[in-house]
Amino acid sequence: MKNLPRLALAPVFAAACVAAFATGAQAQGQAPLKVGLMLPATGTYAALGDMIEKGFKLYVQEQGGKLAGREIQYFKVDDESDPSKATDNVNKLIKRDNVDVLVGTVHSGVALAMAKAAKESNTLLIVPNAGADAITGPMCGANILRSSFSNWQPGYSTGVVAAQKGYKRAMTITWNYAAGQETVKGFAEAFEKGGGKVVKDLTLPFPNVEFQALLTEIAAQKPDVVFAFFAGGGAVKFVKDYDAAGLKKSIPLFGSGFLTDGTLQAQGPSAQGLFTTLHYADSLDIPKNNAFRKSFALAYKQNADVYAVQGYDAAQILGAGLAAVKGDFAKRDAMLAAMRKATVDSPRGKFTLSAAGNPVQDMYLREAKGENNEYRAVAVKALADPARGCKL
Structure with a gap:
């Protein structure tokens, strides 16, 4: 190499630099x-x-x-x-x-x-x-x-709690889409396994928030408990409407945790004291x-x-x-x-x-207090979704 002319050495030097740079880049995690x-x-x-x-x-x-x-x-x-x-x-x-x-x-x-x-x-x-x-x-x-x-997890764990509290007749209410349907099925599976009975499932199209006719039906049926799945803006209006209809005082409202998560400030007094289950508590x-x-x-x-x-x-x-x-x-x-x-x-x-x-996780019973969903108990320990139909 020492006898090669300087210009001949240039490509060799350049190639060495490129190789060194590539190695350095790889060590630093390559491209973003x-x-x-x-x-x-x-x-x-x-x-x-x-x-x-x-x-x-x-x-x-x-x-x-x-x-x-x-x-x-x-x-x-x-x-x-x-x-x-x-x-x-x-x-x-x-x-x-x-x-x-x-x-x-x-x-x-x-x-x-x-x-x-x-x-x-x-x-x-x-x-x-x-x-x-x-x-x-x-x-x-x-x-x-x-x-x-999985949608099944919070529904199932709420059903466990509702059955343990001795409720026998339940109604469910949700939007007519996958999240609502599957959460309600999870609730019914655990609630009925625990000795209860879901007497009626109420639904409305997503993201419809005209609840009045369904609230009137709940009032007429007088179940022991109502289980609701709503989230976001729909959850805010449902909880307020449930309270305004006078149902909060007479028929306990339980929910998947999304009913009160991220919504408590907007729901105000109407949400206070509501019980939900979820994999997190503030x-x-x-x-x-x-x-x-x-x-x-x-x-x-x-x-x-x-x-x-x-x-x-x-x-x-x-x-x-x-x-x-x-x-x-x-x-x-x-x-x-x-x-x-x-x-x-x-x-x-x-x-x-x-x-x-899917996470295998503890599901918590929470109570809405102020602007927090406060931890009350472990509803179900290390709950694993059944993963029905999964073939890997």
């Missing part, structure tokens, strides 16, 4: 990891999508803005909470933006379309809210995980939750809720997988295996993932 956030930015669920995004980004910020050395680049699409637009919307992220990871969404109907697209394209999908049972049931896949719950007194709520409040000048927790844990699950492969996303099989084996140190309490990719 593309994360596609498909969440509601408008409509009934806009506030929920905002909290999920804030929770996800908070965890990334706590890790210095990177996960396992990889910079995170965000791409966003408003899912519009519209299943008819879901396939086109998710393909903006998959085909246009070529994201590595999809995170979404709130509406179960939209999430089902996301799961189908994720399976067809083999894109990693982490679901930070939508509880559609099929996602970790018949549509389950090695590349699909959930950081939230006043859960464990170190992780206390630290999380403080960090969230400092970052965003507002209190965290279950949606923020689910977004935070979606980032934790992704981080666990990336850490196992030292940020090398190309080692997807090893990364996915690590994600499924992870024990997530969540603000809700530690949880693991089932073989189908």
